[in-house]
Amino acid sequence: MSEAKWYILHTYSGYENKVAGNIMKVVENNNLHHLIEEVMVPTETVVEEHDGKTKTYESKLFPSYVYVKMILTDESWYICRNTRGCTGFVGPGSKPIPLTDEEVKNLGVTTKVAEISFAVGDTIKIVSGSLEGFEGTVDSIDEENGTAQVTVSMFGRPTPATVEISAVQKVEI
Template sequence: MSETAKWYVVHTYSGYENKVAQNIEKVVENRSLQDLIYEVKVPTEKVVEVKDNKTRDIERKIFPGYVLVKMILTDDSWYVVRNIRGVTGFVGTSTKPVPLTEAEVKALGVETVQVEVDYEVGDSVNVVAGPLEGFGGIINEIDIENNRVAVTVSMFGRETPVDLELNQVKKV
């Protein structure tokens, strides 16, 4: 049994994703299981749909028939989620659910990791990771929402603009 909460994928009847998520949240609240089951998500994306020359924004499920649950896997938490109406089982083997890896969680965008930066536009920074590691530069732009920073790096006597992730640079 693991000590840290991990993301698990729960298979549901198609079209019941939101209902299953609500029911899991309700059971967690009623049984005071907040220390075992932390978060329930139905992955969706916003899409602009054009129909009859009219545009409208709709939310579409990315994985129809699946709900993501962040929980500590115990016999109790497994039993509670498994026995919610509309749940057909966990992704994994029939006896042991398989958690998502860190790379999968990051790729799905399930968890947003907030990066705090101690630099601002115009500051001198060193690149600490990636192919340009060891180079120095000056920050032109910071985009926290997209986890990007634009830096002008001096390479071979020329100023070259590069786009990096926020955690790839450190203030000098």
């Protein structure tokens, strides 16, 4: 399973999309997907009717905030904190505090549902994350948390690992 957790960045008003875009640009340019997995600005579609005209637009759910799913390291902290328009992390003294699983669920920031294309006992290949390239066998699947318990051969030994369902592909024999 990914060790990445959700953090909240505070930005200047109106800079949310610019901050999110700039962070993702740095991640792309420096190939840091293993540190910063996802950046988002939660929005909702609003429909307004005024003078008989209907207007539809995206409204930010939490103005001045950007959500970042990352593994907290000096490098990932520095990238986020020094992005133009970012005023700091949400937490005491701007010290990043990860959201709890319950907070993440309540905020609805994880709407991705991974499709499970394998079953317990299947041979799989890990296609992303720190174990990318390893093959193994599925021991169990935890749909609620979006993870699978697999056994991979590491250093010639069977090693249990928990990986995200989206990081696993069934090996066709």
